[in-house]
Amino acid sequence: MKKFLDFSLKFMRILPQRFLLGTVILWLATLNLMAQEKRPGLYQRVMNGKLMQSKLVQKFISSEKDSTRSAGFVVLPLLGYAPETGLEYGLSGIYNFYIDKSDTLIRTSSIVLQGSLTTKKQSNLKLTSDIWTKDNDYHLISEIRYKDFPFNFYGIGDQTRKADKDSLVQRLFRLRLEGEKKIVKNYYIGLGLIYENYEYKDEAPGGIYDWTPLYGKEGGKYLAFGISQLYDSRNTNIYTTKGYYARAVYHYMPDFWGGTNFEGGRLDFDLRAFFPLTSKLTLGLHATYDEYFGNVPFYLFPQLGSDEVMRGYYPGRYRDKTLMTSQAELRYRIHPRIGFTAFMGAGTVYNKKIDFSSLKPSFGGGLRYFFDLEHNSSIRIDYGMGEKRPGEPRQSAFYLSLGEAF
Numbered sequence: 001m002k003k004f005l006d007f008s009l010k011f012m013r014i015l016p017q018r019f020l021l022g023t024v025i026l027w028l029a030t031l032n033l034m035a036q037e038k039r040p041g042l043y044q045r046v047m048n049g050k051l052m053q054s055k056l057v058q059k060f061i062s063s064e065k066d067s068t069r070s071a072g073f074v075v076l077p078l079l080g081y082a083p084e085t086g087l088e089y090g091l092s093g094i095y096n097f098y099i100d101k102s103d104t105l106i107r108t109s110s111i112v113l114q115g116s117l118t119t120k121k122q123s124n125l126k127l128t129s130d131i132w133t134k135d136n137d138y139h140l141i142s143e144i145r146y147k148d149f150p151f152n153f154y155g156i157g158d159q160t161r162k163a164d165k166d167s168l169v170q171r172l173f174r175l176r177l178e179g180e181k182k183i184v185k186n187y188y189i190g191l192g193l194i195y196e197n198y199e200y201k202d203e204a205p206g207g208i209y210d211w212t213p214l215y216g217k218e219g220g221k222y223l224a225f226g227i228s229q230l231y232d233s234r235n236t237n238i239y240t241t242k243g244y245y246a247r248a249v250y251h252y253m254p255d256f257w258g259g260t261n262f263e264g265g266r267l268d269f270d271l272r273a274f275f276p277l278t279s280k281l282t283l284g285l286h287a288t289y290d291e292y293f294g295n296v297p298f299y300l301f302p303q304l305g306s307d308e309v310m311r312g313y314y315p316g317r318y319r320d321k322t323l324m325t326s327q328a329e330l331r332y333r334i335h336p337r338i339g340f341t342a343f344m345g346a347g348t349v350y351n352k353k354i355d356f357s358s359l360k361p362s363f364g365g366g367l368r369y370f371f372d373l374e375h376n377s378s379i380r381i382d383y384g385m386g387e388k389r390p391g392e393p394r395q396s397a398f399y400l401s402l403g404e405a406f
Helices: 002-014 017-035 042-047 055-061
Strands: 072-082 086-097 109-118 123-132 138-153 166-184 187-202 219-232 243-253 264-276 281-294 322-335 338-350 360-372 377-385 396-402
Touching (some): 072 360, 166 219, 187 243
Antiparallel strands (some): 281 322, 338 360, 360 377, 377 396
Protein backbone atom coordinates (compact mmCIF):
# COMPACT_ATOMS: atom_id res chain seq x y z
CA MET A 1 0.00 0.00 0.00
CA LYS A 2 2.85 2.41 0.92
CA LYS A 3 4.58 1.76 -2.40
CA PHE A 4 1.34 2.51 -4.26
CA LEU A 5 0.93 5.80 -2.33
CA ASP A 6 4.53 6.84 -3.06
CA PHE A 7 4.10 6.11 -6.77
CA SER A 8 0.75 7.92 -6.90
CA LEU A 9 2.13 11.09 -5.28
CA LYS A 10 5.06 11.20 -7.71
CA PHE A 11 2.66 10.63 -10.62
CA MET A 12 0.40 13.49 -9.50
CA ARG A 13 3.33 15.91 -9.28
CA ILE A 14 4.33 15.40 -12.92
CA LEU A 15 0.84 15.20 -14.40
CA PRO A 16 -0.15 18.30 -16.42
CA GLN A 17 -2.71 20.59 -14.75
CA ARG A 18 -5.10 20.00 -17.61
CA PHE A 19 -5.75 16.45 -16.36
CA LEU A 20 -5.43 16.99 -12.63
CA LEU A 21 -9.08 16.88 -11.49
CA GLY A 22 -9.97 13.80 -13.47
CA THR A 23 -6.83 12.05 -12.28
CA VAL A 24 -7.72 12.73 -8.63
CA ILE A 25 -11.07 11.02 -9.13
CA LEU A 26 -9.44 7.99 -10.73
CA TRP A 27 -6.68 7.84 -8.10
CA LEU A 28 -9.13 7.90 -5.18
CA ALA A 29 -11.26 5.17 -6.74
CA THR A 30 -8.17 2.99 -7.22
CA LEU A 31 -6.99 3.62 -3.69
CA ASN A 32 -10.38 2.68 -2.23
CA LEU A 33 -10.56 -0.57 -4.14
CA MET A 34 -7.02 -1.58 -3.15
CA ALA A 35 -7.65 -0.68 0.48
CA GLN A 36 -10.78 -2.83 0.57
CA GLU A 37 -8.67 -5.92 1.13
CA LYS A 38 -6.06 -4.23 3.36
CA ARG A 39 -7.99 -2.49 6.16
CA PRO A 40 -10.93 -4.43 7.63
CA GLY A 41 -11.54 -2.11 10.61
CA LEU A 42 -12.44 1.56 10.09
CA TYR A 43 -12.52 1.13 6.35
CA GLN A 44 -15.18 -1.58 6.51
CA ARG A 45 -17.33 0.51 8.85
CA VAL A 46 -17.21 3.40 6.39
CA MET A 47 -17.92 1.13 3.43
CA ASN A 48 -20.91 -0.40 5.20
CA GLY A 49 -22.41 3.01 5.97
CA LYS A 50 -25.55 4.33 4.32
CA LEU A 51 -23.72 6.65 1.93
CA MET A 52 -21.33 4.03 0.58
CA GLN A 53 -24.13 1.45 0.30
CA SER A 54 -26.39 3.78 -1.66
CA LYS A 55 -27.23 2.73 -5.22
CA LEU A 56 -25.43 5.72 -6.73
CA VAL A 57 -22.13 5.07 -4.94
CA GLN A 58 -22.32 1.29 -5.39
CA LYS A 59 -22.77 1.80 -9.12
CA PHE A 60 -19.21 3.17 -9.24
CA ILE A 61 -17.40 1.02 -6.66
CA SER A 62 -19.17 -2.34 -6.41
CA SER A 63 -17.51 -5.40 -7.95
CA GLU A 64 -20.93 -6.77 -8.91
CA LYS A 65 -22.45 -6.09 -12.31
CA ASP A 66 -25.85 -4.37 -12.44
CA SER A 67 -28.38 -7.07 -13.36
CA THR A 68 -30.88 -4.53 -14.73
CA ARG A 69 -28.69 -3.76 -17.80
CA SER A 70 -29.14 -0.07 -17.06
CA ALA A 71 -27.38 2.83 -18.77
CA GLY A 72 -24.06 4.19 -17.53
CA PHE A 73 -22.97 7.81 -17.32
CA VAL A 74 -19.88 9.67 -16.13
CA VAL A 75 -18.55 13.24 -16.42
CA LEU A 76 -14.94 14.37 -16.08
CA PRO A 77 -13.94 17.99 -15.42
CA LEU A 78 -11.31 19.74 -17.51
CA LEU A 79 -9.10 22.48 -16.13
CA GLY A 80 -5.80 23.76 -17.50
CA TYR A 81 -3.68 26.74 -18.39
CA ALA A 82 -1.45 27.65 -21.33
CA PRO A 83 -0.12 31.04 -22.50
CA GLU A 84 -1.92 30.82 -25.84
CA THR A 85 -5.31 29.94 -24.28
CA GLY A 86 -5.25 31.40 -20.78
CA LEU A 87 -7.42 29.42 -18.37
CA GLU A 88 -9.22 26.51 -20.04
CA TYR A 89 -12.23 24.88 -18.38
CA GLY A 90 -14.81 22.37 -19.49
CA LEU A 91 -16.38 18.91 -19.21
CA SER A 92 -16.19 15.56 -20.95
CA GLY A 93 -19.01 13.07 -20.51
CA ILE A 94 -20.13 9.72 -21.89
CA TYR A 95 -23.53 8.00 -21.78
CA ASN A 96 -23.66 4.25 -22.55
CA PHE A 97 -26.89 2.34 -23.09
CA TYR A 98 -28.67 -0.46 -24.94
CA ILE A 99 -31.28 0.38 -27.56
CA ASP A 100 -33.08 -2.85 -26.58
CA LYS A 101 -32.38 -4.24 -23.08
CA SER A 102 -34.11 -7.52 -23.91
CA ASP A 103 -31.52 -8.26 -26.62
CA THR A 104 -28.65 -9.92 -24.73
CA LEU A 105 -26.35 -9.80 -27.77
CA ILE A 106 -26.86 -6.17 -28.69
CA ARG A 107 -23.78 -3.94 -28.65
CA THR A 108 -23.44 -0.92 -26.39
CA SER A 109 -24.49 2.42 -27.88
CA SER A 110 -22.81 5.59 -26.67
CA ILE A 111 -23.10 9.36 -26.80
CA VAL A 112 -20.03 11.46 -25.95
CA LEU A 113 -20.00 15.20 -25.30
CA GLN A 114 -16.76 17.14 -24.91
CA GLY A 115 -16.51 20.88 -24.49
CA SER A 116 -14.11 23.50 -23.24
CA LEU A 117 -13.85 27.29 -23.21
CA THR A 118 -10.96 29.61 -22.44
CA THR A 119 -10.58 33.06 -20.93
CA LYS A 120 -9.29 34.20 -24.34
CA LYS A 121 -12.70 33.41 -25.87
CA GLN A 122 -11.65 30.19 -27.59
CA SER A 123 -13.84 27.10 -27.73
CA ASN A 124 -13.68 23.41 -28.57
CA LEU A 125 -17.02 21.54 -28.71
CA LYS A 126 -17.67 18.00 -29.93
CA LEU A 127 -20.71 15.71 -29.84
CA THR A 128 -20.44 12.14 -31.15
CA SER A 129 -22.70 9.11 -31.13
CA ASP A 130 -22.20 5.42 -31.91
CA ILE A 131 -25.55 3.59 -32.10
CA TRP A 132 -26.31 -0.13 -32.54
CA THR A 133 -29.93 -1.13 -33.20
CA LYS A 134 -31.75 -4.34 -32.23
CA ASP A 135 -29.96 -7.53 -33.32
CA ASN A 136 -27.08 -5.22 -34.32
CA ASP A 137 -28.78 -4.86 -37.70
CA TYR A 138 -27.75 -1.22 -38.14
CA HIS A 139 -24.70 0.72 -37.01
CA LEU A 140 -25.11 4.51 -37.00
CA ILE A 141 -22.29 7.01 -36.41
CA SER A 142 -22.52 10.79 -36.11
CA GLU A 143 -20.28 13.70 -35.17
CA ILE A 144 -20.81 17.42 -34.98
CA ARG A 145 -17.91 19.65 -33.99
CA TYR A 146 -17.02 23.30 -33.71
CA LYS A 147 -13.46 24.32 -32.89
CA ASP A 148 -11.91 27.77 -32.56
CA PHE A 149 -8.65 26.89 -30.89
CA PRO A 150 -4.88 27.38 -31.19
CA PHE A 151 -2.51 24.61 -32.28
CA ASN A 152 1.16 24.25 -33.17
CA PHE A 153 2.27 23.86 -36.80
CA TYR A 154 5.70 22.35 -37.44
CA GLY A 155 5.72 21.93 -41.22
CA ILE A 156 5.10 18.99 -43.56
CA GLY A 157 6.75 15.56 -43.52
CA ASP A 158 8.30 13.18 -41.01
CA GLN A 159 11.44 15.23 -40.22
CA THR A 160 9.99 18.43 -38.77
CA ARG A 161 11.83 20.23 -35.96
CA LYS A 162 10.60 21.38 -32.58
CA ALA A 163 12.40 24.70 -33.09
CA ASP A 164 10.10 25.49 -36.06
CA LYS A 165 6.94 25.44 -33.94
CA ASP A 166 4.50 28.10 -35.18
CA SER A 167 1.30 29.04 -33.35
CA LEU A 168 -1.88 29.10 -35.44
CA VAL A 169 -5.57 29.38 -34.68
CA GLN A 170 -7.84 26.89 -36.41
CA ARG A 171 -11.56 27.41 -36.86
CA LEU A 172 -13.28 24.19 -37.85
CA PHE A 173 -16.86 23.07 -38.39
CA ARG A 174 -17.47 19.36 -39.03
CA LEU A 175 -20.59 17.30 -39.66
CA ARG A 176 -20.23 13.53 -40.13
CA LEU A 177 -23.05 11.03 -40.69
CA GLU A 178 -22.53 7.32 -41.40
CA GLY A 179 -24.84 4.31 -41.49
CA GLU A 180 -24.06 0.63 -41.98
CA LYS A 181 -26.42 -2.31 -42.56
CA LYS A 182 -25.71 -5.92 -41.61
CA ILE A 183 -25.83 -8.12 -44.73
CA VAL A 184 -24.73 -11.44 -43.23
CA LYS A 185 -23.36 -12.35 -39.82
CA ASN A 186 -20.57 -9.90 -38.80
CA TYR A 187 -20.49 -8.21 -42.24
CA TYR A 188 -21.82 -4.68 -42.91
CA ILE A 189 -21.86 -2.25 -45.81
CA GLY A 190 -22.65 1.43 -45.45
CA LEU A 191 -22.78 4.99 -46.76
CA GLY A 192 -21.43 8.19 -45.27
CA LEU A 193 -21.44 11.95 -45.62
CA ILE A 194 -18.86 14.42 -44.28
CA TYR A 195 -18.81 18.22 -44.47
CA GLU A 196 -15.84 20.20 -43.16
CA ASN A 197 -14.95 23.90 -43.27
CA TYR A 198 -11.51 25.16 -42.16
CA GLU A 199 -10.18 28.65 -41.51
CA TYR A 200 -6.70 29.63 -40.25
CA LYS A 201 -5.06 32.60 -38.62
CA ASP A 202 -1.30 32.95 -38.10
CA GLU A 203 -0.72 34.22 -34.57
CA ALA A 204 3.01 34.88 -35.16
CA PRO A 205 3.75 35.96 -38.79
CA GLY A 206 7.25 35.26 -40.02
CA GLY A 207 7.39 31.63 -38.91
CA ILE A 208 7.41 28.36 -40.85
CA TYR A 209 3.72 28.64 -41.73
CA ASP A 210 4.32 32.05 -43.28
CA TRP A 211 7.19 31.08 -45.56
CA THR A 212 6.28 27.46 -46.42
CA PRO A 213 4.36 27.11 -49.72
CA LEU A 214 1.19 25.33 -48.62
CA TYR A 215 -1.85 24.50 -50.73
CA GLY A 216 -4.99 25.68 -48.95
CA LYS A 217 -3.12 27.93 -46.53
CA GLU A 218 -6.16 30.12 -45.87
CA GLY A 219 -8.46 27.15 -45.33
CA GLY A 220 -11.28 25.68 -47.37
CA LYS A 221 -14.26 23.35 -47.35
CA TYR A 222 -15.43 20.12 -48.91
CA LEU A 223 -18.34 17.69 -49.01
CA ALA A 224 -17.46 13.98 -49.10
CA PHE A 225 -19.58 10.97 -50.05
CA GLY A 226 -18.36 7.66 -48.66
CA ILE A 227 -18.89 3.92 -48.89
CA SER A 228 -17.75 1.51 -46.18
CA GLN A 229 -17.36 -2.20 -45.55
CA LEU A 230 -17.05 -3.67 -42.07
CA TYR A 231 -16.29 -7.11 -40.67
CA ASP A 232 -16.82 -7.19 -36.90
CA SER A 233 -16.68 -10.39 -34.82
CA ARG A 234 -15.65 -8.75 -31.51
CA ASN A 235 -17.27 -10.16 -28.38
CA THR A 236 -17.98 -6.56 -27.28
CA ASN A 237 -17.37 -3.16 -28.83
CA ILE A 238 -16.32 -1.39 -25.59
CA TYR A 239 -13.70 -3.59 -23.89
CA THR A 240 -12.86 -6.28 -26.41
CA THR A 241 -11.11 -9.48 -25.32
CA LYS A 242 -11.72 -11.66 -28.37
CA GLY A 243 -12.48 -11.23 -32.06
CA TYR A 244 -11.60 -9.29 -35.19
CA TYR A 245 -12.51 -5.90 -36.63
CA ALA A 246 -11.72 -4.74 -40.18
CA ARG A 247 -13.17 -1.58 -41.70
CA ALA A 248 -12.43 0.00 -45.08
CA VAL A 249 -13.83 3.38 -46.12
CA TYR A 250 -13.49 5.31 -49.37
CA HIS A 251 -14.63 8.94 -49.69
CA TYR A 252 -15.00 10.99 -52.85
CA MET A 253 -14.98 14.79 -52.66
CA PRO A 254 -16.41 16.44 -55.83
CA ASP A 255 -15.55 20.00 -56.86
CA PHE A 256 -18.54 21.94 -55.54
CA TRP A 257 -16.85 25.23 -54.67
CA GLY A 258 -13.75 25.52 -56.89
CA GLY A 259 -10.64 27.46 -55.87
CA THR A 260 -8.40 25.71 -53.37
CA ASN A 261 -11.29 23.73 -51.88
CA PHE A 262 -10.47 20.03 -51.96
CA GLU A 263 -11.46 17.76 -54.82
CA GLY A 264 -10.23 14.19 -54.67
CA GLY A 265 -10.49 11.00 -52.62
CA ARG A 266 -9.54 9.36 -49.37
CA LEU A 267 -8.91 5.70 -48.51
CA ASP A 268 -8.96 4.58 -44.87
CA PHE A 269 -8.30 1.13 -43.31
CA ASP A 270 -8.73 0.19 -39.64
CA LEU A 271 -7.71 -3.36 -38.63
CA ARG A 272 -7.91 -4.86 -35.12
CA ALA A 273 -7.46 -8.30 -33.55
CA PHE A 274 -7.88 -9.40 -29.95
CA PHE A 275 -6.61 -12.57 -28.27
CA PRO A 276 -7.41 -13.69 -24.69
CA LEU A 277 -4.14 -14.96 -23.20
CA THR A 278 -5.70 -15.69 -19.81
CA SER A 279 -9.02 -14.83 -18.16
CA LYS A 280 -7.57 -11.43 -17.14
CA LEU A 281 -4.93 -10.77 -19.81
CA THR A 282 -5.71 -9.72 -23.39
CA LEU A 283 -3.46 -8.94 -26.36
CA GLY A 284 -4.78 -6.36 -28.79
CA LEU A 285 -3.28 -5.63 -32.22
CA HIS A 286 -4.14 -2.56 -34.29
CA ALA A 287 -3.09 -1.19 -37.68
CA THR A 288 -4.31 1.84 -39.64
CA TYR A 289 -3.77 3.26 -43.11
CA ASP A 290 -5.01 6.69 -44.23
CA GLU A 291 -4.28 8.19 -47.67
CA TYR A 292 -5.59 11.19 -49.64
CA PHE A 293 -5.60 11.50 -53.43
CA GLY A 294 -5.56 14.62 -55.56
CA ASN A 295 -4.28 18.13 -54.89
CA VAL A 296 -4.62 17.82 -51.12
CA PRO A 297 -4.69 20.97 -48.94
CA PHE A 298 -2.30 20.80 -45.99
CA TYR A 299 -5.07 20.85 -43.39
CA LEU A 300 -6.35 17.45 -44.56
CA PHE A 301 -2.97 15.73 -44.34
CA PRO A 302 -3.25 12.86 -41.83
CA GLN A 303 -1.47 13.65 -38.55
CA LEU A 304 0.68 11.28 -36.56
CA GLY A 305 -0.21 11.23 -32.87
CA SER A 306 -3.41 11.10 -30.81
CA ASP A 307 -4.81 9.59 -27.62
CA GLU A 308 -5.69 6.44 -29.60
CA VAL A 309 -2.90 5.91 -32.16
CA MET A 310 0.83 6.68 -31.81
CA ARG A 311 0.48 7.90 -28.24
CA GLY A 312 3.35 10.14 -27.16
CA TYR A 313 3.32 12.56 -30.12
CA TYR A 314 1.75 15.98 -30.41
CA PRO A 315 -1.03 15.73 -33.04
CA GLY A 316 0.34 17.35 -36.18
CA ARG A 317 4.02 17.27 -35.24
CA TYR A 318 4.32 15.09 -38.34
CA ARG A 319 1.80 15.26 -41.20
CA ASP A 320 1.72 14.27 -44.89
CA LYS A 321 -0.48 12.74 -47.58
CA THR A 322 -0.35 9.22 -46.13
CA LEU A 323 -0.30 7.88 -42.58
CA MET A 324 0.54 4.29 -41.61
CA THR A 325 0.54 3.03 -38.02
CA SER A 326 0.59 -0.19 -36.00
CA GLN A 327 0.44 -0.95 -32.30
CA ALA A 328 0.15 -3.81 -29.81
CA GLU A 329 -1.37 -3.48 -26.34
CA LEU A 330 -1.43 -5.84 -23.36
CA ARG A 331 -4.45 -5.30 -21.11
CA TYR A 332 -4.44 -6.79 -17.61
CA ARG A 333 -7.67 -6.51 -15.63
CA ILE A 334 -6.45 -7.11 -12.09
CA HIS A 335 -9.85 -6.27 -10.55
CA PRO A 336 -13.34 -5.81 -12.04
CA ARG A 337 -12.86 -2.06 -11.53
CA ILE A 338 -9.11 -1.72 -12.20
CA GLY A 339 -6.87 -2.53 -15.14
CA PHE A 340 -3.37 -1.84 -16.39
CA THR A 341 -1.97 -1.67 -19.92
CA ALA A 342 1.36 -1.63 -21.70
CA PHE A 343 1.62 -0.69 -25.35
CA MET A 344 4.14 -0.25 -28.14
CA GLY A 345 3.85 0.66 -31.78
CA ALA A 346 5.41 2.25 -34.83
CA GLY A 347 4.22 4.54 -37.60
CA THR A 348 5.09 7.30 -40.00
CA VAL A 349 3.75 9.77 -42.54
CA TYR A 350 4.96 10.07 -46.14
CA ASN A 351 4.16 11.64 -49.49
CA LYS A 352 4.74 9.10 -52.27
CA LYS A 353 6.86 6.23 -50.99
CA ILE A 354 7.28 4.94 -47.47
CA ASP A 355 10.74 4.90 -45.92
CA PHE A 356 10.71 2.13 -43.31
CA SER A 357 13.92 3.45 -41.80
CA SER A 358 11.96 6.53 -40.71
CA LEU A 359 9.36 4.59 -38.70
CA LYS A 360 8.80 6.30 -35.38
CA PRO A 361 8.33 4.39 -32.12
CA SER A 362 5.52 4.72 -29.61
CA PHE A 363 5.50 2.99 -26.23
CA GLY A 364 4.13 3.44 -22.75
CA GLY A 365 1.56 2.25 -20.24
CA GLY A 366 -1.63 3.19 -18.52
CA LEU A 367 -4.24 2.72 -15.82
CA ARG A 368 -7.95 1.96 -16.24
CA TYR A 369 -10.87 2.54 -13.88
CA PHE A 370 -14.06 0.77 -15.02
CA PHE A 371 -16.86 3.04 -13.87
CA ASP A 372 -19.59 0.93 -15.50
CA LEU A 373 -19.29 -2.87 -15.28
CA GLU A 374 -22.40 -3.55 -17.35
CA HIS A 375 -20.89 -1.85 -20.40
CA ASN A 376 -17.21 -2.27 -19.37
CA SER A 377 -16.72 1.47 -19.83
CA SER A 378 -13.50 2.94 -18.49
CA ILE A 379 -11.70 6.13 -17.60
CA ARG A 380 -8.26 5.86 -19.16
CA ILE A 381 -4.94 7.41 -18.15
CA ASP A 382 -2.01 6.73 -20.49
CA TYR A 383 1.55 7.98 -20.66
CA GLY A 384 3.13 7.57 -24.08
CA MET A 385 6.65 8.21 -25.32
CA GLY A 386 7.95 8.67 -28.83
CA GLU A 387 11.22 9.30 -30.61
CA LYS A 388 14.10 11.44 -29.40
CA ARG A 389 15.40 13.60 -32.19
CA PRO A 390 18.92 15.10 -32.07
CA GLY A 391 19.02 18.17 -29.86
CA GLU A 392 15.44 17.66 -28.63
CA PRO A 393 13.95 15.98 -25.55
CA ARG A 394 12.14 12.71 -26.09
CA GLN A 395 8.59 13.35 -27.24
CA SER A 396 5.95 12.27 -24.73
CA ALA A 397 2.39 12.99 -23.59
CA PHE A 398 -0.17 12.23 -20.89
CA TYR A 399 -3.75 11.34 -21.82
CA LEU A 400 -6.94 11.32 -19.76
CA SER A 401 -9.70 9.83 -21.89
CA LEU A 402 -12.99 7.94 -21.82
CA GLY A 403 -12.93 4.43 -23.26
CA GLU A 404 -10.18 2.22 -24.64
CA ALA A 405 -7.71 3.38 -27.27
CA PHE A 406 -9.04 0.80 -29.75
